[in-house]
Amino acid sequence: MIFYRILSVLFRVIDFYQILIVVWAIFSWFPISNEGLFADIRNVISRLVQPYVGLFQRVIPPLGGIDFSPVVAIVALNLVQRGIVALF
Numbered sequence: 001m002i003f004y005r006i007l008s009v010l011f012r013v014i015d016f017y018q019i020l021i022v023v024w025a026i027f028s029w030f031p032i033s034n035e036g037l038f039a040d041i042r043n044v045i046s047r048l049v050q051p052y053v054g055l056f057q058r059v060i061p062p063l064g065g066i067d068f069s070p071v072v073a074i075v076a077l078n079l080v081q082r083g084i085v086a087l088f
Contacts, residue, residue: 007084014081017048018074024049025070 027042056069056076 003088007088010084011081014077017052018077020045021049021053021070021074024053028067 024042024045027038027045032038032042053069053073056072057067060069060072062068
């Protein structure tokens, strides 16, 4: 029973991280000054997301000026979730 509780928390963390990746990608579309609340939020999210998405940015070059690495990062997290479900 406690094992399933741990898996549930892990899945929620993964889901939250996927949301952070989407928010990070949306923030990258708009110019934001380096001062203020939005800049602070963007910096925090970037520090959390960039190390993971950066792994995919090294492998997948931008196509036509569009960076698809956040999409691939989210798909990879979904595959991890599905793999965990398949194991248990």
